[in-house]
Amino acid sequence: MDLFSLHGKTAIVTGGNKGLGGGITEGLAMAGAKVAIIASSDSVFSAAEDFRAKGYDVTGYKSDLSHEDSIKETFDNIVSEFGGRLDILVNNAGIVRRVVAEDSTLKDWDDVINLNLRTVFIMSQLAGRIMIRQGRGKIINTASMTSWFGSVKIPSYAASKGGVAQLTKALANEWASKGVNVNAFAPGYMATEMTASIANDTDNLNVINNRIPAKRWGKPEDLRGLIIFLASEASDYVNGAVIPIDGGYLAR
DSSP states (O other): OGGGOOTTOEEEEETTTSHHHHHHHHHHHHTTOEEEEEESSTHHHHHHHHHHHTTOOEEEEEOOTTSHHHHHHHHHHHHHHTTTOOOEEEEOOOOOOOOOGGGOOHHHHHHHHIIIIIHHHHHHHHHHHHHHHHTOEEEEEEOOGGGTOOOSSOHHHHHHHHHHHHHHHHHHHHHGGGTEEEEEEEEOSBOSGGGHHHHTOHHHHHHHHHHOTTSSOBOGGGGHHHHHHHHSGGGTTOOSOEEEESTTGGGO
16 A cells, blocks of 8 residues: 555644644554644644654644744744655644624634635745655645535635635646645534534534434544545645545535
């Protein structure tokens, strides 16, 4: 199964310390990659320790991913530790502000768009420059079901994830011929901290559950196989794709 092996590869995962990001980190590390995880809290260090206790090569970096200078400084430090090479970038960090559109503030809008979309472009640009020089690299973005539909009470989140899907395609158009694969995965309803408020809304929960053919919510570990595929040589001719991982939610 060398086609799926990530041994000798280096990877960065933003928001890789918990939730979906934790599943992503574990998948890459299981396949043999050396992984740097970035998060805004000190929990990134304990998360990295937990991964290392399992035998994985994971290092934590604390950074404010909403500020360009902090992003660039952390990125440069990681790539330096990797010896100037970067094989895989997973843009996973994100936030959501749940509020009806008429009550949403511009700060809510700016905060979400900034981290969920602007930071994705900054990180992709930094990684892309290295990968183009290398003639090879994998960029994987976290899209969403809201890359297709608008949902309710999350106007800024829906806009940001629609943007992530289109940015993924735009970068793929420019970089595919240069050996850089840019794709995204779109998680359905996953059991994480971010979705806890939905899980506690009984009426809404019943509507969601009735639409999922798999009859369950996803778990972070459900992402591992797809992430390994998109990060490995097995996906070398996959570019500009936004792949649902949703238990069949979109098929309904």
